[in-house]
Amino acid sequence: MSPIAITCKRTLGVLKSLYSTVLAYSLFFAAAGASFAFSLEAAEGGETPIAVIWAIATAPLLPILASLLAMDVWSDEKRTGRIEQLLCTPVLERDFTIGKFLGVLIAAMTALGAFLISTIFFLYFFAPSALENQTFFSFLPALMALAMQSTLWCAVAVAASAAFRHAAAAAITTIAITSAIPRGLWLALMQWAPQGRLSFGEMPLDAQIFDITNGSISSATVLSYALLSIFSLFIATKFTTAARYIGRGARQHKWSMATVVTLTIVLSVMLLGLFYRLNTTIELPIGIHSERIFSEKTRTILRETRGEITISAFMSRKDSRFRQISYFLRALSREADAVGGARINIRYVDPRWDLGAAGRLVNIGADVDSLVFERGRRQTILPLGSNFSERRCASALQKIAMPPQRKKIYWTRGHGECPFEAYGPWGMSDIARELHFAGYHNQSINLAQDSEIPSDCALVIVAGPKSDFSKTETGRLDTYLRKGGRLLLLFSGEKDKDWIAKLLTGWGIAIESAKPDGVKTQSGTDVIVSDFSDHPITDPIRGRQILLEAPTTFSHSSSSEAPGADKIEYFELAKTGDYCVAAVSERGSNAGEDLELRPTRIVAIGDASFIMNAQLKEKGNENRVFFLNSVAYLSGSGAMTGADTEASRLITRMDRSTRIKFVFASSAIFPGILFIIAMAIVIAGRKRS
Amino acid sequence: MYEVRNIAFTYSRRKILRDVSFVVSPGETVAVVGNNGAGKTTLMKVLATLYPPDSGLVLSDGQDALSNPLKYRRQLGYMGETPALYEDMKVKAYLEYRAAIKGEVEKRIRRRVGEAAEICQIPDLMSTPIRHLSAGQKKRVALADAILLRPRVLLLDDFLAGLDRTMREAAGSIVTTVAAFAGVIITGHEIADLAKWTTRFLVLSGGVISSVIPSAGMDYATTIKRVDNALGGGR
Incomplete structure (x- = not known):
C-alpha cells in the first residue's frame, strides 16, 4: 500500500474511535435534518426541485462537519509529539497530508451519503408524493455539488489542523474561513446595499450548489474549487514542513522549485480566470431540468403551434434570475422539439451590450426584465415579475399562437366582496391577473344599479359578499341563470344570506349551518380538503389538497327537482370528512346539445379567502388551480388542467401532525439512534483495544 | 561508514551546534554526552532530518544524506527522548x-x-x-x-532516562544486539551504564565535540572518570 493509502486508512481508524466523530455525525444529522424539514415546509408548493432544497439545506452545515472531523488530524500529532515519528519516515509531508485529507473527506462523504439515504427514507414514509418522478439519480447532481464543496472544506480544515497545536483553534479557524467570514461579509454587503442582490445574484456558495444541482456545471466553478482545494492542501503541507523550522525564522525556509511552480500555476490560473471570466457551462445529461415536465396545457399549445416562435430574454446576464430563466427557456425549446410543434428560438438581449437588439425591443414597448414572444408579426411581452411562472409563459404562447378572444368575467360589487383589483394581502389581484393572462377580461358589475347582466358575460363571480343581496339583485341573477348563465359563488363568514340561499336552493344547492368539525387541519384554523369527486374541475387535483378557511358547507336541495331537460344535476365537488365544501349544479346538460341551449352552471365554494393574494403567495397552488378550473368549466373553455400541479411542483401533502412527526424523526429520533449506536461501537472498540 | 561533518545549527538566533564532526563505523555504539542544553537532542534531531542544519554534511556510505532525505530515512532508525x-x-x-x-x-x-x-x-x-x-x-x-x-544508523535520544536498573541492563543487551547490524548513536546522562556497552564517548560542549574518549578496551572506572572530567571541564 502507498503511504497515502496507509495514512488514509489510519485516519479513518482514528476517526472511528473518537467520541468527537460520533458527536460531529450526530450534530450534523440533527442540524441538517431540521434544516431540510423547515426548508421543505417553506418550499411547499414551489417549483424548486426537492434535490435543490436538500442540497441548499445541507450545504451550510458541511464546513462545521469538516472542521469537527479534521480538527485533530494534524494538531493531535503536533501536541503529542508524534509528528516527529512521522517526519523521520521516508514519506513526503505531502503524502501524509493527502492521506489525512482523504480520510477526512471519506468520513464527510459517508455522513453526506447517509444523510441522503435517511432523507429519502423519511420522505418515503412521511411525504411519498414529494418523491414522485424522483429517483436516486435526481439527487446525484446535488450530491456532486456538495461533494465539491466538501472537498474544499476538508482541505481547508486539514490545513487549519496543520497550523495549530490545539484542535479547537483549528475547528474555529476552519468555520471562520469557510463559513462565518464569507457568509457574514455577504450578509453585511446585502444589508449595506440590498439592491446589490440584483447585480451580484445570490450568495455565491449557494448559487453554485443551485447551479450544479440543476444540472449546469460551470467549468470556472469546478476549476476554482479544484485549485483552492489543491492550494489548501499545499498550505497544509507547508505548515507541516514548518514544524522543522520552528524558532528559526522564515528566512531559513528554502523555497523549493516544486513550491514555486505550484504557487505560480495556482496564481496564474486564478488571475486568468479573473481576467477572462472563464464560464463555460457544461450541461449534465442527468440534470433535473432535462426531466422537467411541462403542463399539458403548455404541451398542447406547443404541439398545436406551427412555424417559429422567437423568445427574447430582455435582461442583464448578471441578473440573479438569468440562469433560471435560461434553463426554463431551453427546457421549453426542448419540449417544443419533443412534441413536434413550433420551433422556439431563444435570444438573450443584454440591455448594456446588445444595444441594437435592445433598441428594437424597446421600440415594440418592452421594458428591461421581460420576455418578448414573437411569432410573425404578433408579439406579446411578459414582464419577469415575482409572478413569473410556466402558466404565464403558456398564456403568452397561446396569445401569439391563437387568435385573441377575450371572455368577460363580471365580478359583483356592493356587498363587501373582495375586490379583484386590490393588491393587498386580502385582495384578489393575483388571481385576476391569472385570469387576464388566461385570456379573460375582468370587469365589475353592480347588480343594484345595472338593470341586467350583459349578454357578453361569460361568467359572474360573487367573491365573498359580507352582506346579503337584495331580492331585486338575486332576481336579476336568477334571470341570467335561467338563460343559461354561469355563476361562481365564493362564500365568506357565517352572515345571513337569505336571498342568496334561496337562489341557490332553487338551483339544487342548500347551504348548511354546520361548519366542518374534527377534520384535518394544517395551521389549526384552516381545513385540508383532499376528497375530490370525479369532475372536470377537480380531476387535475385529485390526490392533492386545497386549504380553505372555515368553509361554509353544502348539501343537495331536493326542492329543485325538475323533469326532463330542466333536470338539475348536483355534484359534490370537494369534501372534508362528511362535509361538502364545494358543489356544482348544472341544468340542461342532457338536452343542451339538442336544443342548442347553453346549460346553466353554478359552482359554490365554501370560502372566498382561499384565492386571496396572501393565501396564494404561501401555499395556494392547488387553491389556484381549483379556482381557475372552476372558471374554465363555467366559461366553457374546458378545464385548464392547472399547469403547476405537474411534477415540477413540490407537493409533500403533509398535514400539521405529519410534518411535526417528520421534523421530529429526521432531526431528533434518527440522530439520537445514530448517536447511541455509534457510541456503543466506539466504546466497544475501545474496550477491545 | 557514517560521517557527520561540520554541522552547525542555530535556534532563536542562538548557536546550538557550531562545528560538530565525528565518524561512526558499522557495528559501533557511540555515546554523545554533555550537560543539559549542550545540544545533544538538537544534534539527534538534525541527524534524524527533523531539523535542517545551517551548514555541514551528513555522509552515509560516502553519499550526502541530507540532499536525498527520503533515501537516507530508509536507512535510519530514530527514537526521540519521549516515546510518542x-x-x-x-x-x-x-x-x-x-x-x-x-x-x-x-x-x-x-x-x-x-x-x-x-x-x-x-x-x-x-x-x-x-x-x-x-x-x-x-x-x-x-x-x-x-x-x-x-537501519544502518540508529539514533537513540536519552534512551536510558527514566528506566530502572533492571530495565537499563536489558536495554544494554538490546542495543548490543542491534549494534550487530547498525551503527548506534546514543545520548544520555547515564555514563556508568553507557560505559558498559559503548565503544566511544563524544563529549558535546559549547556546540562542538570537545573530547572523544574511547571506552572499548579501556578500564571501566578510568573511562567513567575521564568522561566525568571532560563534562566537568565543560561546566
Whole structure:
C-alpha cells in the first residue's frame, strides 16, 4: 500500500474511535435534518426541485462537519509529539497530508451519503408524493455539488489542523474561513446595499450548489474549487514542513522549485480566470431540468403551434434570475422539439451590450426584465415579475399562437366582496391577473344599479359578499341563470344570506349551518380538503389538497327537482370528512346539445379567502388551480388542467401532525439512534483495544 | 561508514551546534554526552532530518544524506527522548502500521515486526494496548519501531532516562544486539551504564565535540572518570 493509502486508512481508524466523530455525525444529522424539514415546509408548493432544497439545506452545515472531523488530524500529532515519528519516515509531508485529507473527506462523504439515504427514507414514509418522478439519480447532481464543496472544506480544515497545536483553534479557524467570514461579509454587503442582490445574484456558495444541482456545471466553478482545494492542501503541507523550522525564522525556509511552480500555476490560473471570466457551462445529461415536465396545457399549445416562435430574454446576464430563466427557456425549446410543434428560438438581449437588439425591443414597448414572444408579426411581452411562472409563459404562447378572444368575467360589487383589483394581502389581484393572462377580461358589475347582466358575460363571480343581496339583485341573477348563465359563488363568514340561499336552493344547492368539525387541519384554523369527486374541475387535483378557511358547507336541495331537460344535476365537488365544501349544479346538460341551449352552471365554494393574494403567495397552488378550473368549466373553455400541479411542483401533502412527526424523526429520533449506536461501537472498540 | 561533518545549527538566533564532526563505523555504539542544553537532542534531531542544519554534511556510505532525505530515512532508525506512540493501538498493530508507512512490502511486515519484537523482548506485549504499557515498555516498543527495518544508523535520544536498573541492563543487551547490524548513536546522562556497552564517548560542549574518549578496551572506572572530567571541564 502507498503511504497515502496507509495514512488514509489510519485516519479513518482514528476517526472511528473518537467520541468527537460520533458527536460531529450526530450534530450534523440533527442540524441538517431540521434544516431540510423547515426548508421543505417553506418550499411547499414551489417549483424548486426537492434535490435543490436538500442540497441548499445541507450545504451550510458541511464546513462545521469538516472542521469537527479534521480538527485533530494534524494538531493531535503536533501536541503529542508524534509528528516527529512521522517526519523521520521516508514519506513526503505531502503524502501524509493527502492521506489525512482523504480520510477526512471519506468520513464527510459517508455522513453526506447517509444523510441522503435517511432523507429519502423519511420522505418515503412521511411525504411519498414529494418523491414522485424522483429517483436516486435526481439527487446525484446535488450530491456532486456538495461533494465539491466538501472537498474544499476538508482541505481547508486539514490545513487549519496543520497550523495549530490545539484542535479547537483549528475547528474555529476552519468555520471562520469557510463559513462565518464569507457568509457574514455577504450578509453585511446585502444589508449595506440590498439592491446589490440584483447585480451580484445570490450568495455565491449557494448559487453554485443551485447551479450544479440543476444540472449546469460551470467549468470556472469546478476549476476554482479544484485549485483552492489543491492550494489548501499545499498550505497544509507547508505548515507541516514548518514544524522543522520552528524558532528559526522564515528566512531559513528554502523555497523549493516544486513550491514555486505550484504557487505560480495556482496564481496564474486564478488571475486568468479573473481576467477572462472563464464560464463555460457544461450541461449534465442527468440534470433535473432535462426531466422537467411541462403542463399539458403548455404541451398542447406547443404541439398545436406551427412555424417559429422567437423568445427574447430582455435582461442583464448578471441578473440573479438569468440562469433560471435560461434553463426554463431551453427546457421549453426542448419540449417544443419533443412534441413536434413550433420551433422556439431563444435570444438573450443584454440591455448594456446588445444595444441594437435592445433598441428594437424597446421600440415594440418592452421594458428591461421581460420576455418578448414573437411569432410573425404578433408579439406579446411578459414582464419577469415575482409572478413569473410556466402558466404565464403558456398564456403568452397561446396569445401569439391563437387568435385573441377575450371572455368577460363580471365580478359583483356592493356587498363587501373582495375586490379583484386590490393588491393587498386580502385582495384578489393575483388571481385576476391569472385570469387576464388566461385570456379573460375582468370587469365589475353592480347588480343594484345595472338593470341586467350583459349578454357578453361569460361568467359572474360573487367573491365573498359580507352582506346579503337584495331580492331585486338575486332576481336579476336568477334571470341570467335561467338563460343559461354561469355563476361562481365564493362564500365568506357565517352572515345571513337569505336571498342568496334561496337562489341557490332553487338551483339544487342548500347551504348548511354546520361548519366542518374534527377534520384535518394544517395551521389549526384552516381545513385540508383532499376528497375530490370525479369532475372536470377537480380531476387535475385529485390526490392533492386545497386549504380553505372555515368553509361554509353544502348539501343537495331536493326542492329543485325538475323533469326532463330542466333536470338539475348536483355534484359534490370537494369534501372534508362528511362535509361538502364545494358543489356544482348544472341544468340542461342532457338536452343542451339538442336544443342548442347553453346549460346553466353554478359552482359554490365554501370560502372566498382561499384565492386571496396572501393565501396564494404561501401555499395556494392547488387553491389556484381549483379556482381557475372552476372558471374554465363555467366559461366553457374546458378545464385548464392547472399547469403547476405537474411534477415540477413540490407537493409533500403533509398535514400539521405529519410534518411535526417528520421534523421530529429526521432531526431528533434518527440522530439520537445514530448517536447511541455509534457510541456503543466506539466504546466497544475501545474496550477491545 | 557514517560521517557527520561540520554541522552547525542555530535556534532563536542562538548557536546550538557550531562545528560538530565525528565518524561512526558499522557495528559501533557511540555515546554523545554533555550537560543539559549542550545540544545533544538538537544534534539527534538534525541527524534524524527533523531539523535542517545551517551548514555541514551528513555522509552515509560516502553519499550526502541530507540532499536525498527520503533515501537516507530508509536507512535510519530514530527514537526521540519521549516515546510518542499511538495510544489507541495495540503493540502489534502499531508496529505493523509503522513498518508499512516506512515502506516495507506487505509480505515482509509480519517477519520484520516479529524480529524487532524478539530483539526488544516484547513478544508477550504484542496484543496489549499501548496505553496500558509502562514507561519502560513503551521505550522498548519505540525502540522496536526504530529498528523495524534494520537501519544502518540508529539514533537513540536519552534512551536510558527514566528506566530502572533492571530495565537499563536489558536495554544494554538490546542495543548490543542491534549494534550487530547498525551503527548506534546514543545520548544520555547515564555514563556508568553507557560505559558498559559503548565503544566511544563524544563529549558535546559549547556546540562542538570537545573530547572523544574511547571506552572499548579501556578500564571501566578510568573511562567513567575521564568522561566525568571532560563534562566537568565543560561546566
